[in-house]
Amino acid sequence: MPATLTAFSVKIASPGDSGMELCLAKEVLGEWNADHALEQKRILLPLNGEGTPVDVLVAFFVVPPGASLDQTVRQTGGEIERHLEAGYPALIYFSDARADLAEACAVQDKEWHELRRRYEARATIDSYADEKEFRAKFARQLDLVVGTHDYFKGGIAKPTPAAVEAPEPERELSGCARILLIEACEDFEGYLGCMKIGPTLRIQANGKQLVDAGKPGSFPIWEAAISELVEGGYLRDAGCNGQLYQIAPRGFEFLKSIGKVPVGYIAELGGM
Numbered sequence: 001m002p003a004t005l006t007a008f009s010v011k012i013a014s015p016g017d018s019g020m021e022l023c024l025a026k027e028v029l030g031e032w033n034a035d036h037a038l039e040q041k042r043i044l045l046p047l048n049g050e051g052t053p054v055d056v057l058v059a060f061f062v063v064p065p066g067a068s069l070d071q072t073v074r075q076t077g078g079e080i081e082r083h084l085e086a087g088y089p090a091l092i093y094f095s096d097a098r099a100d101l102a103e104a105c106a107v108q109d110k111e112w113h114e115l116r117r118r119y120e121a122r123a124t125i126d127s128y129a130d131e132k133e134f135r136a137k138f139a140r141q142l143d144l145v146v147g148t149h150d151y152f153k154g155g156i157a158k159p160t161p162a163a164v165e166a167p168e169p170e171r172e173l174s175g176c177a178r179i180l181l182i183e184a185c186e187d188f189e190g191y192l193g194c195m196k197i198g199p200t201l202r203i204q205a206n207g208k209q210l211v212d213a214g215k216p217g218s219f220p221i222w223e224a225a226i227s228e229l230v231e232g233g234y235l236r237d238a239g240c241n242g243q244l245y246q247i248a249p250r251g252f253e254f255l256k257s258i259g260k261v262p263v264g265y266i267a268e269l270g271g272m
Helices: 019-040 069-074 079-085 098-104 106-119 131-148 175-185 216-231 249-257 264-268
Strands: 006-013 042-048 056-061 090-095 124-128 191-197 200-205 235-237 244-247
Touching: 006 019, 019 042, 019 056, 019 131, 056 079, 079 090, 090 106, 090 131, 106 124, 106 175, 124 131, 175 191, 175 200, 175 216, 175 244, 175 249, 191 216, 200 216, 216 235, 216 244, 244 249
Parallel strands: 006 042, 006 056, 056 090, 090 124
Antiparallel strands: 191 200, 191 244, 235 244
């Protein structure tokens, strides 16, 4: 490698079954180097598995129908969050077209919007229907990131092992838990009702039924979200034999951090 080239390591992370995408990503990196390395005086080196420092993170997620997108992302052990918090470039992709996710499970549909909201201001995040679409998107978006991100302009220092190995940040709420808390915030009294009758689960807030009765496979996901909020101190038991919950102080603090304010009775009492 000529001494005049600056090397940037590109980590390719794939917690799911994405072998084809891995091969295509390496091909795109090789093509980028062939077309731009000498002209731009920098080269992108693919890095599989562990290794530091990491300059660019590329992550693929293949999520089975009915599975939780949010939980799949957490399989990276907070690596994406640490990378983005340090200001380094990342490209994040989810398999299957956006419409397919909606058909598979309404919960995944909401989680996809939440993940996009969480990352889009700091990273490139997109979905793809097949390998051809992925290859085209990755090639275009990689070129855009290298050409416009502050990191490649020298505005951010190269990462060090200490930065990459920083302690994992406090666990964020899952997508379903956030949905429940936000709907409770928009309820006049900040209440969330949960009732299980036989095999049927009903969760109500803000005058809405939040669980699709036609998708029983999603019931355990919503029940887990209720437990997550109660055990984390975001909701508190409001009686009725465990069928009624109200937003707790920690829940209000979280809502405030994402720009949500209470309405009606709770707002009048200064719930925040």
